[in-house]
Amino acid sequence: MPNDCITYQNSGYFSDLIIDYLNQKPSLQSLYNRFPTLENFEEQIEEKQNQYNDSNRTILVAVLKQQYQNVVPSELSKKNIELLLNSNTFTVTTGHQLNLFTGPLYFLYKIISTINLTKKLKATYPNSNFVPVYWMATEDHDFEEINYFTFKGKKFRWNKESTGPVGRLSTKGLEEVFEIFAKEIGNSNNANSIKKLFQESYLKHHTLADATRFLANALFGESGLVIIDGDHHDLKKLFIPYVKKELLNQNSSTLVSETITKLKDYTIQVNPRPINLFYIKENFRERILLEDDIFKVNNTKIQFSETEILYELEKYPENFSPNVILRPLYQEVILPNLCYIGGGGEIAYWLELKSLFDTSKITFPILLLRNSALLVTEKQEKKADKLSLSWKDLFSKQSDLVNEKTKQISAFPIDFTIQKEQLKNQFSYLQAIARQTDQSFIGAVKAQKAKQIKGLENLEKRLLKAQKRKHAEALGRITDLQNELFPNQSLQERTVNFSEFYLENGENLMNNLFSELKPLDKAFNIIIL
Structure with a gap:
C-alpha cells in the first residue's frame, strides 16, 4: 500500500x-x-x-x-x-x-x-x-x-x-x-x-x-x-x-x-x-x-x-x-x-x-x-496499491499523473532527452564553424537547431499521445481512482x-x-x- x-x-x-x-x-x-x-x-x-x-x-x-x-x-x-x-x-x-x-x-x-x-x-x-x-x-x-x-x-x-x-x-x-x-x-x-x-x-x-x-x-x-x-x-x-x-x-x-x-x-x-x-x-x-x-x-x-x-x-x-x-x-x-x-x-x-x-x-x-485529511476506503487503498500509485501520484495534477504513468507503463522510453542532447552537440560543432564565417551563417545554424529541437519535441508529444491511446484502459482506472478521491480535481x-x-x-x-x-x-x- x-x-x-x-x-x-x-x-x-x-x-x-x-x-x-x-x-x-x-x-x-x-x-x-x-x-x-x-x-x-x-x-x-x-x-x-x-x-x-x-x-x-x-x-x-x-x-x-x-x-x-x-x-x-x-x-x-x-x-x-x-x-x-x-x-x-x-x-x-x-x-x-x-x-x-x-x-x-x-x-x-x-x-x-x-x-x-x-x-x-x-x-x-x-x-x-x-x-x-x-x-x-x-x-x-x-x-x-x-x-x-x-x-x-x-x-x-x-x-x-x-x-x-x-x-x-x-x-x-x-x-x-x-x-x-x-x-x-x-x-x-x-x-x-x-x-x-x-x-x-x-x-x-x-x-x-x-x-x-x-x-x-x-x-x-x-x-x-x-x-x-x-x-x-x-x-x-x-x-x-x-x-x-x-x-x-x-x-x-x-x-x-x-x-x-x-x-x-x-x-x-x-x-x-x-x-x-x-x-x-x-x-x-x-x-x-x-x-x-x-x-x-x-x-x-x-x-x-x-x-x-x-x-x-x-x-x-x-x-x-x-x-x-x-x-x-x-x-x-x-x-x-x-x-x-x-x-x-x-x-x-x-x-x-x-x-x-x-x-x-x-x-x-x-x-x-x-x-x-484524505479519507480513503480499504477498497480504494487496495486499488492504489494494485495500480502502483503513491500518495504523491494521487495528489499530483491529473495531466501530470497521466503523463508520468504513461511513461512508466510504456514498453520503451517516451523521452527524447538523449536525442536532443546529441543534436545540441552536433550543432555545437556547426556553431564553431559558423563563428569563423559571416553573421548570416550563424543565424542559419541557430534557426536550424531550433527547428530540429522543436521537431523532436513534437515527435515526443505525438508518441506520448499515441501511448495514451494504447494504454487508455489502464490510465482510465488510474484517473477514475483519483477522481473518486479528489472530486472535480480538488x-x-x-x-x-x-x-x-x-x-x-x-x-x-x-x-x-x-x-x-x-x-x-x-x-x-x-x-x-
Whole structure:
C-alpha cells in the first residue's frame, strides 16, 4: 500500500504565502506573534494572561449560558464554560460559516483540530485550563456560500431569499431539503441517525444560528466544545471602544494597507475598507460609509452625524458588525484566546492584521493551519496499491499523473532527452564553424537547431499521445481512482459532506478523525476507513 507522506508544502494545494509561513520564512516573521510549536504556548499563555481583561470573563460566561438555554450541553462543555471564569483558563478557537449541515468535511477537521490541541496543551501545561471554542460566523450575509451541501456528487440546496445576517435567518423551508435528502440516503441505521440529526437541528429550531449551535453541540459536545455567537448586545458592548476608534480615526485601513505592501509578492486575501464596519438589522447588513462628515449606511437612507452614530453605538452596539478585518480583533477582545485555527485563506488574512492588534494593545494569537485529511476506503487503498500509485501520484495534477504513468507503463522510453542532447552537440560543432564565417551563417545554424529541437519535441508529444491511446484502459482506472478521491480535481475536504462517510462508517468516522488528526503536525492525514 502507498506509505509516503504528503506535507502541506508539497501537496500542491496551498498558496505561496502559506508555504512560506509554514517554512518560517524570515521576511514573514514580523507578521505573526509566535509560530505554532508546543513550546511557544508557554510565553503565549503568559502574555495573554497579562493582557486579557479578566472582568470580561463574567460577561462572557453569562452570555454563553444564555446562548445555551435551548441546547443541552454535555457535562464537559458545562464545566468548560464555568472554567472560563478562572484567570488560568484560556481558549483555542476556530471559526466557520453556518454552512448547511456542516457543508464540506473541513468543518469537522477545524473543530477536531481545536479540541485535540486543547488536550495536548492540558497535558503539557497542567496548571492551566484550555477550552475549545467554535465561533459561529452568524453575522455573515453571503448566503449563497452556505445554503447547500454535497452528498455523493449531488448538491442539496436551500432555496431561500436572504439579505441580512445569516444567523438570524428563519429555518423555514428546510423541510423540503430534508425530504429530498432523506430519500437519497436510505433507511440503514446510520442513515436514520443522519436524518434524525438533520431533523433535530434544522426542523426543531427557528433560526440558522440556533440550528447550527445544536448541530455542533450534537457532534462535539461530548468533547467539551463551547459554541459562541458574537451577535450579542453584551459582547458587542465590550467592543465599543474599538468600534468608536474605527469610526473616528479609521486607522485599521492604514495599518493593514501598510502590511499589504510587505506582502506585495503574494496574492492578497482581503483588502481593507476606509471603515471596516457594517450596520446590521434583521433584514440587511450594509457597509458604513463616511461622506462629508456624515456616516451613511450603504444602499439605505439611514445616516448619522458623528454625535448620533456614537449615541447609537453606546445604546445599540449590536447594530455594529465588524467585517473580515475587524472580526478577528473582536474575537480576541472577548476571548482569553491563545490560538486561532483556520484554513489557508484564513491564516493568509490574519497575517495582514498584526500591526492592528499591536496598536490596539491586544495579544495577537498563535496562527495554526487546521488539519487536512484524505479519507480513503480499504477498497480504494487496495486499488492504489494494485495500480502502483503513491500518495504523491494521487495528489499530483491529473495531466501530470497521466503523463508520468504513461511513461512508466510504456514498453520503451517516451523521452527524447538523449536525442536532443546529441543534436545540441552536433550543432555545437556547426556553431564553431559558423563563428569563423559571416553573421548570416550563424543565424542559419541557430534557426536550424531550433527547428530540429522543436521537431523532436513534437515527435515526443505525438508518441506520448499515441501511448495514451494504447494504454487508455489502464490510465482510465488510474484517473477514475483519483477522481473518486479528489472530486472535480480538488480536495475532497472542500466538497464532500461528512454524511457520505458517516453513512458507511457511523461513529467510527468520528473516532478515526479524533485519533488521526494531530494539530501541530504539518502533513496531510491519509485516513483509511
